[in-house]
Amino acid sequence: DAKTTQPNSMESNEEEPVHLPCNHSTISGTDYIHWYRQLPSQGPEYVIHGLTSNVNNRMASLAIAEDRKSSTLILHRATLRDAAVYYCILPGSGYALNFGKGTSLLVTP
């Protein structure tokens, strides 16, 4: 299964944009890039996913590099409620979502 690499932690100020990077150099041509987040004491929550072009939804934007070897999740205005562990995921065998360790985002007022 293709792997992803993310920083262990990042910090942001409230109401500022946050760019969460992810490297996935072994991605295959048909793999979608998925992002989930997990707030404390909750189940994982879908954020966004994409294949080649940039994607936007109400929660975030996903910028995918032209060679697809990296991507960036963009939270346009971080709030305290966005403090969570963010996972960049490529699908694995058996439709598995391989979560890895993710990036722990700290948002400070």
Next chain:
Amino acid sequence: EAQVTQNPRYLITVTGKKLTVTCSQNMNHEYMSWYRQDPGLGLRQIYYSMNVEVTDKGDVPEGYKVSRKEKRNFPLILESPSPNQTSLYFCASRVGRDTEAFFGQGTRLTVV
């Protein structure tokens, strides 16, 4: 409201006493799966099901069983729980491989 419901949310049991954790989804999803989450190891897939009566092992299936007799339900069965199955368990459902997955709120299981 679209949701995945797990029960119970918390369970303490003794070694060897059979238990079932239920999972139900109301979105008519074909694909369902079970994960366990342990500190330092992240979430790992236990079993998955691609449709009724179709199940397969994930990465850590030892000590677990599942069944999929109806589309909406996907129970996780521990025939003889052991302390190393103490963990946080999540059920998930989705339409297909590259679609949004919905997760339950989790079941925290302690086996003593």
